[in-house]
């Protein structure tokens with residue numbers, strides 16, 4: 253019999269004796285009972301110098317699994333399950349991977365700073381239960397930690413912290429990331445209708461490797477993001493909440509959404525895609541903010557179109573039919589009106605959302621605004637400190653094209669690259685359009701034909717731009733000519749007027 257096994261057996265025997273004693277204790281006079289207990293505990297501590305800590309899967313009447321239990325489960329799965337003889341398999345991430353954990357009544361050992369720790373998995377089964385009422389979820393599982401009592405302090409203060417930290421780190425690595433969006437909740441009638449987050453699994457393939465942009469700019473953004481994610485202590489030291497604002501601006505199709513996905517993939521954050529027009533008012537906005545988690549990116553796309561944030565509300569359409577008499581129809585109309593009523597979020601509400609007191613709840617968050625028209629935004633909204641980094645995503649340059657050629661055609665160089673480089677300098681084309689041209693449309697197309705397609709499109713775009721410029725110049729010239737002839741006309745009238753005046757004078 254091994255020492256470990258002896259320890260477990262002895263532990264079980266002690267627990268058994270305690271159980272029997274609890275039944276018979278009532279038959280003993282109180283003083284005698286206390287004496288027996290005192291000496292029994294002395295005996296236990298003499299023959300059984302171990303400390304045991306139990307972590308139950310469910311606590312009290314709770315329906316949610318205890319966080320400590322789940323974290324320990326993850327820690328043991330990663331650290332000790334290879335030593336357990338019987339394992340349970342849990343499939344995660346849509347059948348993409350399997351996580352193994354200890355099966356019931358298994359025991360594994362762990363070592364921490366030279367100290368041995370035993371972990372056992374067990375379960376309690378309710379006593380009164382008919383065969384028909386048996387359900388697997390009636391069982392209540394628990395983990396039991398056993399260690400030598402002399403190590404009590406280091407185990408309770410240091411080892412358990414280590415287990416929880418490691419378990420949480422594993423959770424971050426293995427969790428399925430989510431893409432949230434806000435919808436109006438239908439429950440509770442129109443009075444309590446408020447926006448709530450709903451989510452799907454986030455699986456966007458965009459990364460900084462696939463993002464086509466100036467490499468220097470890309471490196472700068474990567475450094476900024478990595479520094480941010482490592483700066484928990486720094487933010488605490490300077491007294492700032494741990495969040496950072498990014499403003500992404502540029503024409504449609506230059507990669508703003510792709511960059512947000514790449515950011516989330518780099519930092520392993522969730523995304524909250526906030527549709528401001530569906531947010532009822534500032535209170536609703538605050539509630540949504542409170543419901544976001546740490547390690548996330550809160551995105552407001554096309555912020556310039558989201559709301560009229562200058563303080564003016566869109567005029568409510570008047571119903572021409574007049575007051576509704578029927579109470580049911582009246583209520584339905586009221587509900588409809590309420591639904592159609594535009595968002596009442598104001599600029600100050602949004603500013604509060606970004607950097608007010610409430611914005612500090614939760615931490616490690618990026619707030620990203622995107623716009624096609626930076627000049628339309630209120631300066632207060634995008635000043636540094638709120639939107640810490642302004643990133644312009646622009647038309648495709650040659651360096652960005654090289655990334656796309658590598659992604660789409662597996663090409664690092666080609667004799668046509670020189671022509672493409674010249675044309676990209678002369679013409680504005682978005683990375684989205686370049687990518688579309690590089691994508692083979694049939695089995696007959698190869699890398700060279702795709703490059704030729706791109707060249708043709710660039711030449712067409714160049715010609716289109718030339719014709720547009722000529723047309724604009726013509727219109728401008730016509731306008732100027734019109735203005736001049738108007739001016740001349742006025743001058744002639746003026747001078748005729750003067751002559752007229754003179755004639756009148758002469759007549760007098």
Ligand SMILES: Nc1ncnc2c1ncn2[C@@H]1O[C@H](COP(=O)(O)OP(=O)(O)OP(=O)(O)O)[C@@H](O)[C@H]1O
Nearest residue numbers: 462463464503504505506507508509510683684687
């Ligand atoms: N910089 C880029 N790098 C790689 N792919 C890009 C880039 N820009 C655009 N694309 C491609 O074009 C598609 C559209 O780009 P994306 O939605 O990111 O642009 P956007 O700037 O967010 O546009 P919008 O302002 O209309 O929302 C993407 O799916 C991607 O395939």
